[in-house]
Amino acid sequence: MTGYLHSIETMGAVDGPGIRTVVFMQGCFARCIYCHNPDTWKLNGGKVYEANEIVKIAKRYKPYYGKDGGVTFSGGEPLLQGEFITECMKALKKEGINSIIDTSGTYFDEHTAYAIEQAQMIILDIKHWDAKLFKEITSISQKNLLKIIEIINKKEKPVWIRQVIVPGINDTENNIKRLNEFIKNIKNIENIELLGYHNLGEAKWEKLNLKYRLKGTPQMDPKKLEKLNNLLNFPTREMLMHLEK
Numbered sequence: 001m002t003g004y005l006h007s008i009e010t011m012g013a014v015d016g017p018g019i020r021t022v023v024f025m026q027g028c029f030a031r032c033i034y035c036h037n038p039d040t041w042k043l044n045g046g047k048v049y050e051a052n053e054i055v056k057i058a059k060r061y062k063p064y065y066g067k068d069g070g071v072t073f074s075g076g077e078p079l080l081q082g083e084f085i086t087e088c089m090k091a092l093k094k095e096g097i098n099s100i101i102d103t104s105g106t107y108f109d110e111h112t113a114y115a116i117e118q119a120q121m122i123i124l125d126i127k128h129w130d131a132k133l134f135k136e137i138t139s140i141s142q143k144n145l146l147k148i149i150e151i152i153n154k155k156e157k158p159v160w161i162r163q164v165i166v167p168g169i170n171d172t173e174n175n176i177k178r179l180n181e182f183i184k185n186i187k188n189i190e191n192i193e194l195l196g197y198h199n200l201g202e203a204k205w206e207k208l209n210l211k212y213r214l215k216g217t218p219q220m221d222p223k224k225l226e227k228l229n230n231l232l233n234f235p236t237r238e239m240l241m242h243l244e245k
C-alpha cells in the first residue's frame with residue numbers, strides 16, 4: 001500500500017516524547033488562516049512511499065528512540081490517509097516501535113477509529129473551542145473534532161493538547177478559561193502546550209499565490225504567552241520537563 005508524503009524528519013524532539021522520526025503526510029482539507037505549511041494541502045502533491053519504506057527508515061533510527069521515542073505521523077492531516085498510516089503503525093508495532101498521530105481533528109472517515117486504535121498517543125491541535133471560530137479559522141465544521149474526541153476517549157488514548165495562540169484571535173484570558181472547560185471532555189490529557197503565532201509561513205502562501213489573511217498580525221508576545229500558559233488547568237510540557245529533572 002502506498003501513501004503521499006510531504007517529508008520525513010529523522011530526529012524530531014518536539015512532536016511527542018523522546019526522539020522521533022516525524023512523517024509529514026501530504027494532504028489537508030482544512031485551510032487554517034495561519035497554516036505554516038500550505039504546501040502540504042494538495043494530497044497528490046507529495047512523494048509516494050510504500051508502508052514498508054517508512055518502516056525501513058524508522059528501523060534505521062530505532063537506536064535513538066530510547067524507551068519513549070518512536071514515529072509521529074504529522075502533516076498536513078495524517079488522518080486523511082488513515083488506511084495507509086494504520087498499515088504503517090501495525091508494521092511498526094511488530095518491530096517494537098510506537099507511533100503517535102498528530103492531528104488537527106478536522107478530518108474523519110471510516111479509517112479514523114482504526115488509525116487511532118493503533119497509535120499509542122494522540123497529539124490534538126485544537127484550533128478553537130468555539131464552533132463558529134473553529135470554522136472561521138479552519139474552514140471545517142467542529143463536528144469532526146468532536147467525533148475524533150469521542151473515539152480517543154473510547155479507546156482511552158493519552159492526549160497532548162496544542163493550540164496556536166494568535167494575537168487578536170484567541171490571546172485572551174477568557175479563551176484559556178473556555179479552553180480549560182472544553183478539554184474537560186477529554187479523558188486522558190497528559191499535557192497541553194500553547195504555541196505562539198509567528199508568520200514564518202507567510203512567504204509560502206505568497207509563493208503559492210494565496211492571499212494571507214493574517215498579513216500584518218504581530219508575532220505572539222512570549223511574556224503574554226507565558227501568562228496564558230499559567231492559566232491552564234493542566235500541566236504544560238515545560239512543567240513536566242522541569243518535574244522530570
Ligand code: SF4
Nearest residue numbers: 028030032035076104
Ligand atoms: S490543519 Fe494543519 S496543515 Fe491543515 S491547514 Fe490547518 S495548520 Fe495547515
